[in-house]
Amino acid sequence: MSTLLSFRDVWVEYGDRIIIEKLNLEIEEGSFVSVVGPSGAGKSSFLRLILGQEGPSQGTILMDGAPLKPECGPDRGVVFQRYSVFPHLTALRNTILGMECEKAPVMGRLFGSARRAAEEEAREMLTAVGLGHSLDLYPAQMSGGMQQRLAIAQALVKRPRILLLDEPFGALDPGIRADMHKLIRSLWRERALTIVMVTHDIREAFMLGTRVLALDKRRHDPHAPHRFGATVVYDLPMRERPEEEIDEAGIITIDVNSNN
Numbered sequence: 579m580s581t582l583l584s585f586r587d588v589w590v591e592y593g594d595r596i597i598i599e600k601l602n603l604e605i606e607e608g609s610f611v612s613v614v615g616p617s618g619a620g621k622s623s624f625l626r627l628i629l630g631q632e633g634p635s636q637g638t639i640l641m642d643g644a645p646l647k648p649e650c651g652p653d654r655g656v657v658f659q660r661y662s663v664f665p666h667l668t669a670l671r672n673t674i675l676g677m678e679c680e681k682a683p684v685m686g687r688l689f690g691s692a693r694r695a696a697e698e699e700a701r702e703m704l705t706a707v708g709l710g711h712s713l714d715l716y717p718a719q720m721s722g723g724m725q726q727r728l729a730i731a732q733a734l735v736k737r738p739r740i741l742l743l744d745e746p747f748g749a750l751d752p753g754i755r756a757d758m759h760k761l762i763r764s765l766w767r768e769r770a771l772t773i774v775m776v777t778h779d780i781r782e783a784f785m786l787g788t789r790v791l792a793l794d795k796r797r798h799d800p801h802a803p804h805r806f807g808a809t810v811v812y813d814l815p816m817r818e819r820p821e822e823e824i825d826e827a828g829i830i831t832i833d834v835n836s837n838n
C-alpha cells in the first residue's frame with residue numbers, strides 16, 4: 579500500500595491558542611481511518627487541514643508526496659453531521675452541486691448534452707446511495723438517514739479519492755445508523771476510497787475503521803489550557819473484518835498491536 583497523505587510536524591494555532599501540535603502521521607491509500615478524541619481536541623480542524631480549507635500554522639502536508647493544494651479540488655469530498663445539503667434544492671440539484679467548486683459553478687456553464695451528462699452522473703450516484711426514487715424530494719421531505727445518504731452522494735459525485743466524514747451518523751437513530759455503516763463500508767470497498775471519519779462513537783470507530791487514531795493533548799498546563807495542543811496519542815491498527823460482522827450486536831475483538 580502506498581502513502582496517500584503525510585503530515586510532517588504539523589501545528590494548528592488560532593492566535594495564541596495551540597490546537598494541534600507536532601503532528602506526524604502517514605495515511606495509506608485505501609485505509610479507513612477512524613478519529614476519536616474529546617470535544618474540542620481539534621478533530622474537525624484536522625479534517626479541515628486534509629480538506630485544504632485551512633493551512634497548517636507550521637509544518638507540511640503532502641498528498642502523493644507533493645504539497646497539498648489548498649483549493650477546492652475533485653480529490654476530496656466531505657460530509658458533516660448536519661447541514662451538508664441545501665434545503666432549497668432537490669436531491670438531484672444538491673448532488674449536481676457536489677460537482678462544483680465554490681467559485682466555479684458548473685451547471686451555470688453547462689448546456690445541452692454536457693448538462694444532461696452531469697444529471698445522469700448525479701442520478702447514478704443517488705441510486706448508488708439508495709435514493710434512486712427520491713430525486714425530486716427536498717431535504718425537508720426526507721428522514722435524517724436519507725439526508726445523510728444525500729450528503730454522501732453530494733460528496734462522492736466528483737469521484738474523490740478521499741472522503742472526509744465529520745460525525746456523519748451522530749444524529750441518527752441506532753437502526754438507521756447500522757444501515758449507514760453498511761452503505762459506507764460498501765462504498766469504501768467498491769470505490770477504493772480512503773476514508774477519514776471523526777466519530778464520538780467508540781464502537782463505530784473500531785467496527786468500521788482499519789485504523790483508529792485518538793487525538794488528545796499529551797500534556798496539560800492547568801494555568802494555561804491553550805498552551806499545548808493535541809496530537810495522536812493512540813494509533814491502533816485493526817484486523818480485517820468480514821462484512822457480515824459489521825453491526826452484529828456482538829463483542830468486538832480489538833487487536834492492540836500499536837507501534838506507540
Ligand SMILES: Nc1ncnc2c1ncn2[C@@H]1O[C@H](COP(=O)(O)OP(=O)(O)O)[C@@H](O)[C@H]1O
Binds near residue numbers: 623
Ligand atoms: N476558526 C477558528 N478560530 C478560532 N478557534 C477555533 C477555530 N476553529 C476551531 N477553533 C477552536 O479550536 C478547538 C478545536 O476545535 P475543533 O477542531 O472543532 O475540535 P473537535 O472537532 O475535536 O471538537 C476548539 O477549542 C475551537 O473552539
Ligand SMILES: [Mg+2]
Binds near residue numbers: 621622623744
Ligand atoms: Mg468537531
